Amino acid sequence: MKYLAVLVWAILLLQMTNFVLNSLAGGGTLNLIAPIIGAVVFTILVVLFDMVIKSSKHDTNEQH
Structure with a gap:
């Protein structure tokens, strides 16, 4: 269960980072x-x- 939480948080944070970096690059299609x-x-x-x-x-x- 703890690894599922790691996966969910990793997806959430990487998608957020992807959106911010895509916006800083001028938009376009979101990968x-x-x-x-x-x-x-x-x-x-x-x-x-x-x-x-x-x-x-x-x-x-x-x-020991």
Whole structure:
């Protein structure tokens, strides 16, 4: 569930950033697909980072 929240927030914030940068560039057609792909990649990176942290915490606890 926490990764779903990360995905929703990533999509929301990247779409907002996309809109602002598009407006600063003079408008034109708004690309809706690139921020969604970026949000999915960001979410995958967060999941992988969380797995690495959990495994390192688990390894540290076994050594003590």
